[in-house]
Amino acid sequence: MTTTLSKPSEVGVAQSPRPGRSGAAPRRRSSVVSRQKRAGWWMIAPALVQSVVFITVPTIAAILLAFTDYSFSGAPNFIGGANFVELFGDIRFRTALVNTVLYVLVVVPVSMAIALAVAIALNQKIRALGAFRTAYYIPVVTATVAVGTVWLWIFNSGSGLANGVLALFGLSPVGWLTDPNHALSSLMVVGIWQGLGAKMIIYLAALQGVSPQLVEAANLDGANRWQVFRFVTWPSLGPAQFFVLITSIVGTFQVFDLVYVTTKGGPGLATNVLVFDVYNNAFGSLRLGYASAETVIMMILIGGFIILGRRLQGANTHD
Amino acid sequence: MKRSTTLGVVGTALAVAVVLSACTSTGGAKEGAKSVDPAKATGTIRVLTPAYPASNEGKAAFQAVVDGFNKTYPHVKVEPDFATYATLNEKISTSIASGAGYDVLVTGVGWVQPFAAKNVFEDLGNHGVTKKTLGEKSTPALIPASTYKDKIYAWPLTADARAIGFRKSAFIKAGLDPKNPPTTFKGIKAAAEKLTERDAAGNITRPGFDFNTSPGNYRQAFVQLLAADGKDLYVNGKQNFDNKQGVETLNWMKSMINHVQPFGQQNAALKPMTYTNDAPMGFVGGSIDCSEAGVGQANCDDLGFFLLNNTREVEMVGGNLASVGANSKNKDLAWAFIKSMSSDAALEAMAKLNNQIPATANAADSAIVKSNALSKFVAKNLGRAIYEGGATNWLEVRTDFNSSVDDVLLGKRDAAEVLGELATKSR
Missing domain, CATH: 1.10.287 (Helix Hairpins)
Known part of the structure; x- marks a missing residue:
């Protein structure tokens, strides 16, 4: 053909x-x-x-x-790079940029590591395997609005579950989503938890594709469990790792609904992330040209992160 | 080369499309009602409204308005879009961009001047509405919020008034006089300190004053407090907050946060904590359901109300206001529908659904106002109304206000610096 x-x-x-x-x-x-x-x-x-x-x-x-002043009414006027110049002097954008990069740098590797660990655990012959796999996958198929609402209750500073648990140990309540020092970290926890299932399923499929002959050969050569993982399993996971990395970077960069439901970017700008800032500029401030410029920068940034991830994993992707 | 040419063509076509859609005026209806017998008028009008929740009750109340409208205009179809205030800008902006604007738009007080300036709303003077005619039928409290450059762009439907509520029993317990509640910044802070309850570790277990807001929304409290300190947010479209009173107000709020109430504290129901005795004093809305389905009569009997009065007694008033879309092709039908929405029965139902009061000149006579002491109180004080907004770029500045006020309250930035920055953006 x-x-x-x-x-x-x-x-x-x-x-x-x-x-x-x-x-x-x-x-x-x-x-x-x-x-x-x-x-x-x-x-x-x-x-x-x-x-x-x-x-x-x-x-x-x-x-x-991105090169216009379009604001939904009237014709867009060409303003050259003025939006980009303004963006880099805008504290909201700069904070969103830092918050987003931090969010990506924490959520992507941590969730990948936990997902791999869970996948390895669920690749063993244990009881109620199906139930465990389903339980880990449920957050993926649950609407983020519902997830956000539940976590809002968990993180409620007055009557939330998280502070209830702290109280059991005699610890003071924490403003999980209302304290600027904790809000972004709290959202990272939710982000890690929410993305776990999708990554876990991909890793699980990849683990099941690892050649049993290679594993057996390594065992016969006297390799211990760590050596089998390091020299047989890990290299076999290359393509899956690459796929998970790329989809995670793109997905995590575009975090929006979680922030929209839980913190609206606050307190202050503590959880303001790029897509939420784009949304605010476009629909809150009605500055579509400005929001488009921010989107262009975000696209470039995502591209940069993907190239970086590709280079870091290049030797292990078999692509 | 070929590919880049194609992209260029597509891009140019798109830009042209954006320009054209921005310039063209299209509406939902095809036939006007002017000089047309209402019984023979046909067409469809699209109504964007956050005033009716998309619940069964909300839809039924809206349908009752449509049924009343269809008695006069039997062949006109009404298509509602039940938005929320959170999604209102998305709906309006995308409808403008697509060229499929709404015929009737219900918005809040901060929306009128910005959208009137962008030619999204029609001057209601074209339908015979003047300040005088509006004043005869509507509460004077919302006329400034409906006005842009001395023309009326919105018809007030309901008023969302804010007062300060307090628990009489808590006042007595703390040695405060419920017949003489504090109204100044100093007095309120002193009372709140007495009313605040803490555990052995010093953590606040019951706030002494409830701001009744989430992080990112302290802006409205600031506007109300600033007015009570003698300054409206804007005067003739110019900022009026970057001054001594603005700094004093923000610093007072900062002194209250995490001192008498943790930042951003709300109850699970997201209702004023004073209603349910979770707080002994704080900001409340303009109507309370005292039935057993609501907070109950015992709770209501324990509540007292007052207005902020640091140097001026004020009541903050928001509300629902209806406008005709400037791009509507059926403006007369749209205006006729707004008149149907403004009937006493329709406003009563709308007010009940939103815990507000009808924005009519005779609001005090309405059943919902008579049904609870809070509504009676706010209706009596509508003459002291102030509102949030007043500038054509308010929707832009509002976003910055939200995070900036938070930053000051959390001690991250200086009040004077933040207000100066916001004043620059307001210009």
């Missing part, structure tokens, strides 16, 4: 000049190739339309609007 599609002209050119051979066969092949090409385009058309309408066009729109 691949050969036919990728080298249609070569087939035709190679055969047609031969003397004494009819040109019908190559024409037939050429016609088949054309039909296959058309069929290919038809098959990718829905995905292509979806990508163009919902990804390409909004991306281009955001980039164009």
Whole structure:
């Protein structure tokens, strides 16, 4: 299939000049190739339309609007890089940038490590395995609004479960979401917990794909459990690690709903993150041009993080 | 090269589309009612409203308005969009950007001037509304919030008044006189300190004063306190908070936070803590349900109310206000629908749903006002109303206010510095 599609002209050119051979066969092949090409385009058309309408066009729109003062009314005026200049002098943006990077730097590696540990545990022959796997996956399929509401109650400074537990040990209550020194950390805990299940499932699938022959060979060579993990399991997880890393970076950078439901970016700017700031600038302050400039910076930042992650894992991805 | 050309074309087309959608005026309805017999008028009007919650009760109350409207306009379809105040800007802005603007928009007091300035709302003078005609039918409290450049852009529906509530029993227990509650900053702080309860470790177990707000929302308390200190937030669209009173007010709030109430403390129901005796004094709304389904009569009987009066006695008033979309193609039908929403029965139902009071000139005579002491109190004091907003860029500044006030209350930034910065942004 691949050969036919990728080298249609070569087939035709190679055969047609031969003397004494009819040109019908190559024409037939050429016609088949054309039909296959058309069929290919038809098959990718829905995905292509979806990508163009919902990804390409909004991306281009955001980039164009980033250089305007568009605020939902009137025509957008081109203002060059003024939005970008203003952004870097804006304390809200700078704080959001720092908070987001901190959030990513903590949530991504910690959740990946915990998810891997859980996956390894759930890859053993233990009782109620299905129940455990389901329990870890439930947060993934639960709406973030519901998750946020439950955590709001857990973190309520007056009557919340977290402070109730502290009280059992005679400890003073903590303003989990109301103290600027704790609010972002509290959201990180929720973020780690919420993303655990999806990562765990991918790791679990990858663990089950580790060659038992390799493990057995390592055991026969006298490798201990750590050595088996370090030299057999870990390298086999490369592609899964890469996939989890990339999706985690992108997903974590775009944290919004959790902040929207629980803290609204507060107290002060303690939990203001980039997507929430974009939302505030676009729909709170009605400055779509400014918000678009922030989006462009965020896209560049995500790209940078992905390149960094790719380089860090490059040797281990088999891609 | 080809690809970049294509992207350029797509980008240019998109920019053109944005410009066109921003410039075009489209509405939900196709046929106007002007000089058309109401019985023969046809079309659809789209109504954006946070005044009716998207619950069964809210939808039923809205449908009752539609039914009344359809008695006069039987062939006009009404499409509601039950928004919340949290999603209002998203709805309005995306409707403008898409060119499918609403015909009727219900918003709050801070929205009118910004959207009037952006030509999103229609001058109601085109429908014969003047300050005089509005004043005859509506509470004077909300007329300034409905006005932009001396023209009326919104019709007040309900008033959301704020007062200070206190528990008489708690006052007596603390040796305070419930017949003479404190109203000044100094007096309130002294009383709150007496009323605050702590455990052996010094942690506050019962706040002495409830700001009744979450982190990021102390802005409204600041506006109310600032007015009580003699300064409205804006005067003639110019900021009026970057001054001695502004700094004094913010610093007073800071001195209360974590001293008589932990920052951002709220009860699980997110209702004023004074209603349920979780706090002996604090900010309250404009209506309270004293039935057994609400807080109960015993709770209501223990409540007293007063207004802040550091140098001026004030009552903060927000509310629901209805406007005609400037891009509507059926403005007369939209205005006719607003009149249906403003009937006494409709306003009574809307006020009940929102724990507010009707924004009518004779609000004191309404059943909901007569039903509870708090509503009677705030209705009696509507003449002392102040409101939040007043500048065309208020929606932008408001966002900055939220985080900046938090920063001062938490001791992270200086009050004068923050107010100076906000004043610069307000220009």
